[in-house]
Amino acid sequence: MVEDKGNVIVLFKLLRHMHNDWPEYLKLFRKELGIKEMSLSQELLEKQPKATDFEESMAAIYKIQVVYDLDASNMTRGILNGKSYNVKNWGADECLIMGLLNQLMKHYDLSEQWFRLALIYFRGHPRPKELDIKLFKLSNILELLVEANKGLGHYSKARQYANELLSLQPNHNYINNQLLKLNDLDKKPPKSTKSNEKMYQLQKAICTKEYPKISLEEKFKLSKKINLRHYPNFLTKNETEALKMVSRPQLNRDENLSWNCSCKIAELKGSEHEIVNIINKKIRDISGVGKNVNEVIEVINYGISGNYNPDDREMSKRDHKANVLIFLNNVKQGGETVFPSLNIKLKPRMGTMLLWLNSEKRVWHHQCPLIVGNMWMATKRLY
Numbered sequence: 001m002v003e004d005k006g007n008v009i010v011l012f013k014l015l016r017h018m019h020n021d022w023p024e025y026l027k028l029f030r031k032e033l034g035i036k037e038m039s040l041s042q043e044l045l046e047k048q049p050k051a052t053d054f055e056e057s058m059a060a061i062y063k064i065q066v067v068y069d070l071d072a073s074n075m076t077r078g079i080l081n082g083k084s085y086n087v088k089n090w091g092a093d094e095c096l097i098m099g100l101l102n103q104l105m106k107h108y109d110l111s112e113q114w115f116r117l118a119l120i121y122f123r124g125h126p127r128p129k130e131l132d133i134k135l136f137k138l139s140n141i142l143e144l145l146v147e148a149n150k151g152l153g154h155y156s157k158a159r160q161y162a163n164e165l166l167s168l169q170p171n172h173n174y175i176n177n178q179l180l181k182l183n184d185l186d187k188k189p190p191k192s193t194k195s196n197e198k199m200y201q202l203q204k205a206i207c208t209k210e211y212p213k214i215s216l217e218e219k220f221k222l223s224k225k226i227n228l229r230h231y232p233n234f235l236t237k238n239e240t241e242a243l244k245m246v247s248r249p250q251l252n253r254d255e256n257l258s259w260n261c262s263c264k265i266a267e268l269k270g271s272e273h274e275i276v277n278i279i280n281k282k283i284r285d286i287s288g289v290g291k292n293v294n295e296v297i298e299v300i301n302y303g304i305s306g307n308y309n310p311d312d313r314e315m316s317k318r319d320h321k322a323n324v325l326i327f328l329n330n331v332k333q334g335g336e337t338v339f340p341s342l343n344i345k346l347k348p349r350m351g352t353m354l355l356w357l358n359s360e361k362r363v364w365h366h367q368c369p370l371i372v373g374n375m376w377m378a379t380k381r382l383y
């Protein structure tokens with residue numbers, strides 16, 4: 001694929017930064033490759049980010065793009081799902097990186113889109129020669145487009161790109177060989193081109209569905225029959241901050257993938273933290289449920305693309321009486337709470353508490369992938 005693997009990996013390391021904030025991430029990529037970026041890479045190298053960080057970053061971008069059907073071209077202009085962020089556009093470099101991420105995962109439909117954009121930006125660059133001294137040359141983009149189209153089974157398109165590349169570099173051995181193969185494939189395409197299994201279909205189904213556009217009051221009237229209660233301003237800003245603060249040292253990635261939560265969780269006990277005691281008491285007073293039996297509050301932190309989408313069919317047992325969910329911050333985009341069985345979708349609002357009873361069946365909630373920012377919430381089970 002791309003000869004200079006070392007440099008690609010250095011760039012992957014930069015992806016870690018996307019966990020701060022998507023717009024920040026876009027800005028970061030705008031930094032000119034040069035002394036500044038080299039020293040940044042050095043800094044990151046010293047921090048020895050784990051391989052999983054890169055995989056997660058890649059998976060994060062891929063997840064949001066797939067779940068929300070984000071248009072690659074709009075992403076390059078800082079438009080995410082219809083919302084515009086004031087950031088400098090991505091150029092050929094960034095599109096190439098995105099293409100590579102997808103190509104590595106054999107998601108050729110997306111990689112082809114990104115490489116095509118890279119080509120457009122490359123050609124639109126006022127001084128394309130400058131791009132040549134960066135990581136990639138025009139020939140690299142064309143080579144990757146050959147590979148992506150081949151992966152998609154678009155053999156004649158792949159041949160077009162191969163021929164274009166050969167017009168620049170007639171002695172390109174690899175592409176000459178590819179062209180021979182492509183000619184054969186074009187004449188006799190393989191019967192079944194195995195398409196990549198679509199991922200994140202559950203998230204997509206739940207998070208992009210149209211939910212009734214009615215007021216919050218209306219929603220909660222409708223939900224009376226299942227007893228979903230809603231308490232705005234249940235916690236003050238200070239209380240949410242205090243809870244976040246004590247949870248920070250205890251946050252751990254949710255390693256139990258069976259929960260399908262891509263998030264970090266801290267289990268806090270009332271006996272260890274006064275703020276947890278205070279909140280436990282507030283919950284008891286207002287709900288009348290859970291007579292001091294369960295002192296634990298879980299604080300959950302979601303980064304970009306973080307989500308919780310359990311498969312309701314697999315775990316529909318009722319194991320506790322009621323659930324509490326408290327939003328600890330407002331969220332810029334994504335991260336809505338969905339109750340599929342109630343046809344209700346809610347935007348997180350700092351300090352608001354939701355409380356619902358699991359009567360005959362357990363009522364499941366989902367958290368849609370976060371698009372921008374960071375999301376905090378607290379949950380509690382009442383037995």
Ligand SMILES: *[C@@H]1O[C@H](CO)[C@@H](O)[C@H](O)[C@H]1NC(C)=O
Pocket residue numbers: 070071074079081082083
């Ligand atoms: C790109 O964003 C614009 C502005 O939000 C929107 O009107 C357009 O439909 C988007 N394009 C695609 C292909 O999603």
Ligand SMILES: *[C@@H]1O[C@H](CO)[C@@H](O)[C@H](O)[C@H]1NC(C)=O
Pocket residue numbers: 238
């Ligand atoms: C909230 O916290 C700030 C700083 O910690 C403090 O100065 C302020 O008095 C607190 N407000 C309330 C209403 O407790």
Ligand SMILES: *[C@@H]1O[C@H](CO)[C@@H](O)[C@H](O)[C@H]1NC(C)=O
Pocket residue numbers: 256258259
């Ligand atoms: C992981 O989740 C499963 C299914 O909910 C649960 O039974 C199991 O105890 C959990 N394991 C750990 C280590 O938390």
Ligand SMILES: *[C@@H]1O[C@H](CO)[C@@H](O)[C@H](O)[C@H]1NC(C)=O
Pocket residue numbers: 200201202203258259260309310311312314315
């Ligand atoms: C987790 O998500 C996957 C994919 O959507 C699904 O197949 C699986 O059943 C889920 N597991 C649980 C325990 O919800």
